Amino acid sequence: MTTSAAASVSLPADWRDFLALTKPRVMTLVVFTGLCGMLAAPVPIHPVLGFTAILCIALGAGAAGALNQWYEADLDSKMRRTQKRPLPAGRMDRQSALHFGVGLAGFSLALMYFAINLVATIILAVSILFYVFVYTIWLKRRTPQNIVIGGAAGAFPPMIGWAAATGDVTLMPVLLFALIFLWTPPHFWALALFVKTDYANAGVPMLPVVAGERSTRLQIGLYTLPMVAAAILPWPLGLAGAFYGWSAVALNALFLALAALVTFRSSGADDAMVPEKRLFKYSIFYLFLMFGALVVDRWWLA
Ligand code: HEM
Numbered sequence: 001m002t003t004s005a006a007a008s009v010s011l012p013a014d015w016r017d018f019l020a021l022t023k024p025r026v027m028t029l030v031v032f033t034g035l036c037g038m039l040a041a042p043v044p045i046h047p048v049l050g051f052t053a054i055l056c057i058a059l060g061a062g063a064a065g066a067l068n069q070w071y072e073a074d075l076d077s078k079m080r081r082t083q084k085r086p087l088p089a090g091r092m093d094r095q096s097a098l099h100f101g102v103g104l105a106g107f108s109l110a111l112m113y114f115a116i117n118l119v120a121t122i123i124l125a126v127s128i129l130f131y132v133f134v135y136t137i138w139l140k141r142r143t144p145q146n147i148v149i150g151g152a153a154g155a156f157p158p159m160i161g162w163a164a165a166t167g168d169v170t171l172m173p174v175l176l177f178a179l180i181f182l183w184t185p186p187h188f189w190a191l192a193l194f195v196k197t198d199y200a201n202a203g204v205p206m207l208p209v210v211a212g213e214r215s216t217r218l219q220i221g222l223y224t225l226p227m228v229a230a231a232i233l234p235w236p237l238g239l240a241g242a243f244y245g246w247s248a249v250a251l252n253a254l255f256l257a258l259a260a261l262v263t264f265r266s267s268g269a270d271d272a273m274v275p276e277k278r279l280f281k282y283s284i285f286y287l288f289l290m291f292g293a294l295v296v297d298r299w300w301l302a
């Protein structure tokens with residue numbers, strides 16, 4: 001944590017700074033997977049309630065992003081990628097970020113509880129607490145396994161969407177959780193390979209910094225294999241149909257190929273890291289398409 005970010009504050013922050021605190025670009029995928037989890041559920045939800053549940057996921061994820069930035073303004077000020085965020089850039093004081101984050105978290109949970117149901121509220125609370133306390137405060141600065149364990153926070157949204165519609169959690173939302181959980185390491189470590197120096201400068205023990213490139217490449221490959229299995233499994237288990245199944249086979253074959261290129265590659269110091277950048281970009285596209293295929297399969301082709 002830092003006090004220096006607060007010392008150079010030039011207030012007031014405007015709405016764009018509060019929006020930036022919520023990490024809106026990452027949130028698009030969080031919200032999309034939550035929406036698809038909700039639409040994949042066997043019980044239809046009233047559109048107004050469905051919209052409310054998705055709003056709660058968006059606000060909860062935004063709150064988690066704000067609390068993450070409240071806690072790690074010192075780290076963000078040391079990395080090129082994050083230096084322009086409202087706190088390290090001095091456009092907002094830490095207390096405002098804290099109040100905003102806590103207020104938004106409280107509002108999203110209260111709305112989820114009163115408008116939707118207890119199960120969805122509990123999972124939303126767990127994901128916010130997990131991202132803030134387990135990932136950001138506890139693990140991120142201590143272990144290169146930070147994103148494996150802490151990354152679970154980002155895997156909950158489809159389960160929250162499903163629970164909002166059905167009030168319970170069955171095998172399918174658990175598989176969707178497993179898919180994002182196992183996707184997170186290749187998603188993040190591909191990026192960490194080409195922004196390694198940023199993390200090293202900030203003293204964050206991300207895998208390429210601590211264990212080296214070789215080991216990171218191997219672990220990307222090792223997590224991709226069970227991810228592929230979790231992605232395809234709903235088809236043979238009869239939880240999704242052939243459209244989902246064939247889409248999953250194609251999308252996962254490409255993921256596997258790109259991950260293999262990264263895994264079996266050794267790079268030099270002045271390397272442009274093209275395969276790593278390609279895998280990172282594809283990982284985002286992949287998750288959008290996998291969840292999109294699930295909904296198309298359930299609504300139009302079942
Ligand atoms: C601990 C787990 C994760 C870590 C450490 C991580 C880290 C990152 C980082 C550092 C970026 C670079 C862009 C930026 O500056 O924000 C990024 C991009 C992105 N991540 Fe992740 N991520 C994680 C999990 C997730 C999850 C669970 C999702 C959604 C399901 C997600 C969705 C995205 C998206 C959509 C982008 C692109 C954003 C853009 O276009 O700027 N990430 N991630």
Ligand SMILES: CC(C)=CCC/C(C)=C/CC/C(C)=C/COP(=O)(O)OP(=O)(O)O
Binds near residue numbers: 127140153156
């Ligand atoms: C529903 C709900 C509460 C979801 C919240 C979970 C969530 C937003 C997951 C995404 C994970 C994420 C943005 C990690 C970024 O890592 P980082 O914080 O280390 O990235 P940074 O270096 O960009 O700050």
